[in-house]
Amino acid sequence: MPVLDFLFSENYKKKKVVLLGSGALSIGQAGEFDYSGSQAVKALEEEGFEVIIINPNIASVQTNKGVNRKVYLYPVVPFWVEKIIKIEKPIAIIPSFGGQTSLNCVIELEKNNILKKYNVKVLGTQVDSLEISEDRDLFVQKMRSIDAPVAQSYTVSTVKDALLAAKKIGYPVITRSAFTLGGLGSCLAKTASELKKFIQTAFTTSPQILIEKSLHGWKEIEYEVMRDIAGNTITICNMENFDPMGIHTGDSIVVAPCQTINNIENNMLRDMAIKIAQNMHIVGECNVQYALNPKNYDFYVIEINARLSRSSALASKATGYPIAYIAAKIVVGFNLLELKNPVTGTTSAFYEPSLDYVTLKVPRWDLNKFNGVSKYLGPQMKSVGEVMAIGRNFCEVIQKALRMVNENEDGITLNVFTSASDENLEKELLLPTNLRVFAIYEAFRRGKTLKYVHERTKVDCWFLSHILYIANIEIDLFDLFKLEKSKKSVTSCELYDAYRQVSRDHLHCLKSQGFSDFQLTKIYLLACLNSKIKLNAKEIHKLSFGVRNLRKKLGILPVVKQIDTTSSEYPTKSNYLYLTYDGIHSDISTKKNKKSIITLGSGSYRIGSSLEFDWCSVMTSSYFKNKKNDSVIINCNPETVSTDYSVSDRLYFEELSFERVLDIIDIENSKGVIACMGGQNPNNLIQQLSESKVNILGHSKESVESAEDREKFSVMLDELGIDQPEWTSAVSILDVEKFVKKIGFPVLIRPSFVLSGTLMNVANNQQSLNYYLSLIKNISTDFPIVISKFILGAKEIECDGVACDGEVIISLVIEHIENAGVHSGDATMVFPPQKIYTHTVNVIKDIVRKIVKGLDLNGPFNMQFIAKDNDVKVIECNARASRSFPFISKISGINFAKIACKVMNNEKVKKILIDESEIPYVGVKASMFSFQRLDGADPVVGVEMASTGEVGCLGKNFDHSMLLAMEATQIKKPKKGVLLSTGREKDKIKFMEVVDNLYKLKVPIYATKGSARYLEKRGYKVNTVHWNRNPRAVDIIAKGNVDFVININKNLSVDELNNNSNIRKIAVKYGCSILTNLEKVMAYLRAYDSYDELQSIENCISL
């Protein structure tokens, strides 16, 4: 038996091990840990362990119930982990599958001797090694001791020392001020005089300056290393950043395997990675990051992660080698030679995958979702998700990846900078933002040289030359089609003929360089169509069938290739697939049996569509896999469980674009497509796919359309006699004004075609209305905006359910803590509802029945309501699975996704009636915000969604679960002090209901003037602070006198928001817990009644 002796000493079966998760998704620690965590669970269960999972991330696949696992939805902090250890008496704990959160927690448990106390062993890499990877000084020491080069840096406090240090290091150097965040006071000095000049001013703001060797422009390269307890060591994959050193690797475009280094460099870095893993006694997986000089063979070790990471998830998807799964086996004592490569099933797991394709990761930023955030990229990660493209050349993958991440069919030819001046374009090249790759493209389109772009971006010429090549193709194609006199209209037949002029070989070349039919159509239109005529995406799609038909006629079709880890050296039955035009032979043959069911995944994680939709996709594809239905999934997000090839019968790691989905449908000859489980992204394809005669399972196209089209939906509600907030669809400013005159302020403004409330705002007065309208830019018949009455002080309620042929199968009501006005994706939710009258619930369920009938729904749905004084109004209905499906499924014990699958599979389903009052516990779902990661972002919560993740916690009553959920989303009990500003008079009165709980915490209370006066009048001791005179509110925070900020806006007007914005930003910067919503504050402070009781509980509730 290979396994560690103590694990299996007396009683082989059912040894308990604790596996820590990573908690809520946040920037820098996202869905990748659901992938690694769920792989670990699978690997451990296979070995007969009982796995105790501690992770409050309720939407993860990892926290699904299972036969040999117990799930605790508790914060991953030493206090709760200790409690659970006490209850479960596990034999060991595994730290390396839950990101930084889990690592930190185990390090702390070890330091405090908790693990020793309960005789719990740490499996995998031991704590002393983990500490070396976390502590900069220990790391540098260790690296030096094994002759691994690390960049020198010195902390200095005089100009003289600074110059001395710089001399030792060698110019250019980078300076960093020690006490500022986000790169303030950072400068690149090429000479001593430059350094001197800068540093003199720098010392006026910061007493200490860090002088570091500048690695700006160096290549950034990573290796994923796997090592077992016997010492067998391999590297799974190497990866290279398109963006050179200076941009966080999470924000970089990354190619795997490395493309611009030679064999000598590769093996030099690989040797060092193996040496480091061996000397750090890694057991499991680790990742080593390097900076490599592009001009010679110099390199430095930047950092190591002695755990599974975002990169390891990416490497697993890039190579097909399931790193986390194998690492979990290693952690319990197997060595690599005892394990098989799961992709081939026959060859050894001691194997370095060989690729015969190239992969490219592109991050997804949602910077426009955050108020005031800087768009420049740097050492601080800002992206919220990523995609990965697989292809057989670089042009193909960059075009594919950019289509995937931007959810369009444009690739790199998306004309972002067409109207930018040359100066602005140059600035964009020099100071990278999330759009730099498009700026590079535009520069080439304008005839700039490789040298010009390379000098400004430092991006390797190998990458740049491919982008230049694409630009040249576009220019040449444009020239080929250019007409003397532009056309007034274009038909798809003309497109067919136009591309017939291009030879078959050239057309094939265009496709293999990653051009979509849509792009080719657009280039033709640009060359021929009168520039005054603007066609929308739908019209261009229709035209693009001209290209598609021509291609099909000429036999220019994508081929399917397997990812098999061996580059075909051994035959495999791998079901991990991608499509490419750079090839002539498909590894799998076209299906003829009309058996497969295709689930469309959710694409990149982003604000508004995250883990929860991957959970739904995974539930769907595994359901059909278990039903022996030939389950196929399409997705392009490497962080997900749905792109683990074991959850479906065939995984197409591909674009979720109309063209590509149709290609796959052609190949699969599928029985049907499921588009309602992956969130809005696949849902948007339903209309087009139906029009192309694709069988969409679940809701009909008409149902989806009637639910999504405000006009149709509203008419239906009127017919059914269901109330809704007054609204209008405005095509001009005049329309808006007319409507506002009629119903008065406040009003909710919502542009058309929005996801998660982009540019959605509440206007309280004319001034803010004008401001918000100005943000929307385009209001016209093509782009109408919806204005509706905004009801103040109303409760928001949701209902999740599944319908079958217009009948409700199951529906459950979820209560929001916050009043209407907070985006449902950001709101705190509770189930079963605590404060809704039974009557209201009945009214809602009745409305749900009517709407389901009216829309003839047939599948999963979600509806949102507002209720005030027993008055219920419908806000919207989504004819698809919702964000709260995993939450409601896990708390109620009924898997909504599974029921939806049954309906879509035409199985017989009975109505499920559930008595919510019999659920023995309460679940609270709370949102996680990543403001601390986003320099300059205002952490205020409103109608536009801003959270990056969520947790769901269980307690025996509401107070318990509320406290747990808040702790799990980094709202921590104040220890130093609390800063209050409690909003309007009305809010101040309400706040008095819970103020005693605040004072019971026995920490100093600070308040802004109005709030302070209010409290003092009622006999409370309070320290007054001011906006702009001493003592200033911001100083109190900066000095660390408070660690908790309650900041309620008077209203949602622009002025009010801006006033408070400074306090909130500073609070975020200094790591304070911050609450900005009155109802949430009230619920939280009230819950402190049960704080002591919760802390002393002896039985934690598990799923």
Next chain:
Amino acid sequence: MMRDGNIFNRKYKKAYLKLSNGMSFEGNAVGADVSVSGEMVFNTGMLGYSEAMTDPSYLGQILVFSFCLIGNYGVPVFKNKNFLISKGHESSSIKTQGIIVSNIYSSCYHHNGKISLEEWMKNQEVPGISGIDTRYLVQVIRDCKNLWGRICSDGAKMQNKNKFEFLKNFKYNEYIDPSKYNLMPSVSIKKRITLGRGSKKIAVVDCGVKWNIIRMLVERNCEVELLPWDIDFSKIKCDGWVISNGPGDPRNTGDLVKRIKEYILNSDKPVLGICLGHQLLSLASGAETKRLNHGHRSHNQPVFSLPEKIAYMSSQNHRYAVEKKSIQPEWELWFENANDNSVEGLKHRTKPFISVQFHPEASSGPNDTSWIMDKFVALL
């Protein structure tokens, strides 16, 4: 990627790969416009094309790179006067007959590259085809026991028969199996030379030696005498022997095996056999060799050390292997392939003879077994 006129008016010269099983692949002619014939082999390493192409073990073969992007870093600078530091080159010229790739990069921006892969191939009269679905081609080769191919295009020159000794046997437009011939005269040096300086002297039998073997010995402070394959071993004075890697069937090497047995194995001096050298040494010891289905040509062959109970990643390039059941009793199995359990290394039970099927000198590929060189030098 300079622009010269509209891409859509440009025509590329077509080239064809014709295979002995009747299949034909069409692609673009790259490198020299020469028609060649050879044995079809593939390598799944993702980097190290210049090392592979100059590796004499590939003599007579048309090499298919399974990785889709070849030529990215151009060709490492070749410092003619000092081949010891011309890393990236394993011999003085390209030894493959031709190469087949999916995409070839036509420029070079690497700091250690002066010319592009295509330019280099043109200079050395080596043809290639790009635009081939190499994944598919690899599968075809994998599933055929023996496959030979021809690179041809309209108006291409015939290969110069003086380029390598063995070409003299070839008829144009024929599929030729190089393993039918003794390839030693084509790859071995003609006159003995001495390289490096040190207290220990190693005689390297050049069966098509990769320069990195010599580099590593010199780096370990050894004097290396490189010997022609057909020299009289009895006259050689040295502290140890290395029998190098090389091309072809180990049984098709004239009287080399016999002479190894008589002079080298009988001398009781330390011996290291690498790749073909390992096979020759094994034959000399009385073991048998066999032809593998498609051989091992990659950077990721796992080899398991039986005495240490640990495995290493190794670089390999061979078609023939030692038959496990033929290993003589005085020899023990040292390494085994973790994928197919084939013999990867042998050790004499009493004498200082060691031999490995894989390449401890790597280049290209992982350096994980470079310690074998240390071990050998320590035996001297």
